[in-house]
Amino acid sequence: MKKILHFFEQIETTDNQKSFEAFTRCKGNILLGAKKDLPNIIGTLILIVILIMLYLIFIFPAALDYQYNTLAIIIAIFCILPILTFLNVTMTEPGVLLRGDLPDPKLQQQQQLIQELEQTSLSNQNILEEQIQRNGQNQILLITESQNQMEQNIELPSIYKVRYCSTCKIMRPSKASHCKFCDHCVDGFDHHCFWVGNCIGIRNQRAFLLFLQSSLIVIILTLCQCSLNLYNQYFDIQELWLLMFKQASIPIIAIYGLYFFCGCWAQQSYLNVIILMFMFILPIIYSAILINIEEAYKNYRYYDNPFITILITIIVLICFCFLLQVNILNCYYISLGKTVKQVKSEDQFYLNKQSIIKPKQSVSKVFRNLWHFYTYPIPISRNK
Template sequence: MDNLKLSDEQFTNIQESFHAFNRVYGIFFGVKKNTLNLIATILFIIFAMLLYILFVFPLAIQNGYIFLNTICVVYGFTPITTLIMTAITEPGVILKRQISDNQQPESSLTESNEEAIQIENNTQQDDIPKIYRERHCSTCNIKRPSKASHCRECNHCVDGFDHHCYWVGTCIGIRNWRYFVYFLIAAFSAPLLAFLVGIVLFINSASLAAALWFEMFDTLGTSVLIFYIFYCICGFWQHNTILNIFALIIMIFGPLVYTFSIFQNRETYQKYYYYENPYFTLFVSIFMLMISCILLPMTSTNCSNASKLKTTKQIHSEEEFRKEKRQFQFGQDKIEFNLMKKNLIQFFTYPIPKSRYQSL
C-alpha cells in the first residue's frame, strides 16, 4: 500500500470506506451510530463502581480489609480500560477497491488445528462453509478473503469478523478481538469480586442485620408479617411473575429504607455511619451478582470460541454448513485440553496485524 500511487478519486473512495471509523475528538474510531451506546456502557460501569465506592469501600476499610478492598477498586477500572481499547482499535476493515483478485490481506492469526488446515487447502469451494470461501462483495467491490465478512451496520468488510457489538459501538474483528475478550472477562470478574467482598462484610455484620430486622418487626409488627404471608400465598404458590417481581423489590428496598430511617432517628443507632447499614452492602452485592450472571453466558461463549481460535461468525457458518449437508455428529466441536491450551496461548500472544488505515 505504501508503494501504491492512487489518484485523488481512488484515494477519496478508500477514505470513504472508513466512514464508520471517523475519529471522535481525535481519540475514538467509534461508529457514528453507536457512539451513544459506548458512552452509555462507560457510564453504567462508572455507576456500578460508584455504588461500591460509596457503600462498600468505607466499610471494608473500617473492617480491616484494606488489601482486598484496594485490589477490588483498582481492578474495577479494568473494564473501562479494556472497553476503550476495544473501541479505539480499528477492527481490521478491508478497504474498498484495495484488494484485487490476486491480492490477499495479511493475517497473523493462523489456524492451529487440522480441521482448519484442511479448510484452507481445500480447493472445492462448495465443500467448505461460506465463511472460508473467497467471495465477491458487491457492496465493497472487492474479492472478500477467507474469514472476512461484511458488516451491515458499518457497511464494510472486516477481516476476521466476529460480530458487531452495540455495547462497544464497533465491529469486533481480527485487530480488536483480543481486547474484546479482555473486556468481557474483566466486566464479569470485577463485579463478582465486589460481590464476594460485600458478602464477607454482610456476614461480619450479621448481628447488626438481625437486630435491625427485629427492630423492624417490633415496630411494624403485624403489617410486615401479613405482607410476607401474602407474598408466599399469592406470589410463590400462584407463580405470578409480576407479583413476584413487585414483592422482591419491596423485600430488597423495604428493609433498606426502613433501616436507614432507624439509623437516623433511633438513639441506639445514631452513632453509626450510613455505610454501616448492612442492607446497603447487601443491596450493592446483589446488584453486582446480577451483572456477573448476565455477563456469564456471553463471557463463557467468547472464551470458548477463543479456545477454538474461531470467531462467532465462523462457528455459525460451520453450523449452517452442517445443516445443509446434514452432517450431524455428537461432540464434533469438542477439542482436547492440550489443544485448547495451545489455542488460548496463541490467541493471547499472536501479533496484531497493522491497520490498513495507517497506510492512508
C-alpha cells in the same frame, strides 16, 4: 489468485476515507467506535462508572472499618481495568477491509460471453448461445480462477471461501465478513457489539475478551467484599434475605431466573437491555421501601446499613450473572479457535452436508487455540 493479490496491492494505495465512514473520527486517526453507537458507548461507560462509584461510596469505607484494607484497596485499583480495556476495544479499528471498485465477476463473466458472441461469426454463434443458456440454467458461478477452484475442488463452509462483496466491491478473503450495521467488510469478523459500539474483528477481538475478563474479575472480587461486609453487619444473613424477599420474592426471583436462562439467547438485542433495567430498578424500589419500614435500620451510617449492602450485592450479582455467561460463551469460541461467524457458518454447512462428519476438538488443540489467541500478532491497520 494472482489477479486478486494484484488487486489488493492496487487498492492499498487508493483513497480509503470511504472505508472508515462508519467510525467517529478524531483528528483523522483515532476512532471511537461507530458513529451510530456513540450513545451506547457513553451509556456503557456511565454504567461502569456508576458501578465503581457504588463500590467506592458504599462498600469501600465499610471494608476499611472491618479491617479488610488489602482486599478493598486491590479492588479499588483494579476498578480502573474495565474502563481502560473498554476504551481499548472501542478505540481499536477492528480490521476494516478497504473498499474497491472491482466489478462483479459474475456479471463480468456474462458480459464477456455476450461480447464474444457479438464478435464471432455466425457459424460460432449457435455454440456460444448454447453455452450462455447452459450457464443460466445451471446457475454456475464461474467467478475467478481461484474461487472456481475453491468452490469446485474443496468443500468449505461459506465463511472460508473467497467471496465477492457487492457493497464494498472487493473479493473478501477467508474469515472476513460484511458488518451490516457499519456497512464495511471486516477481517476475522466476529460480531458487532452494541455495548462497546464497535465491530469485533481480528484487530480487537483480544481486547474485547480482556475487557470481558477483567470486568468479571473485578465483579467477583467486589462480590467477595460485599459478602464479607454483610457477614460483619448482620450475622444472620439468611434471616436478612428472608426479610428482604418476604413480600416481592416471587416476581424478583422469576425475573432473575428468566434472565439467567434467556440471557444467552437475547445477548445482542434491546430485549436484553430492557430486562437488565428491570432487574436493576426492582430491588432498588424494594429495598428503599424496606429501609423505611424497618425502624431498626434507620439510624445506621450510610455505608453501615445492611440493606444498602444487600442492595449493592444484588446489583453486583446481576452484573456477575451477565458477565459470566458472556465470558463462558466467548471463551468457548476462542478455545475452538473460531469466531461466532465461523461457528455459525460451520453449523449451517454441516447441517446441509450431513454426509461430512464434523471433526472433533482435542484437548491439546484447545490449549493451542487459547495460546494462539492471546499471543497472535495484531495486523497493522489499513487506516493510514
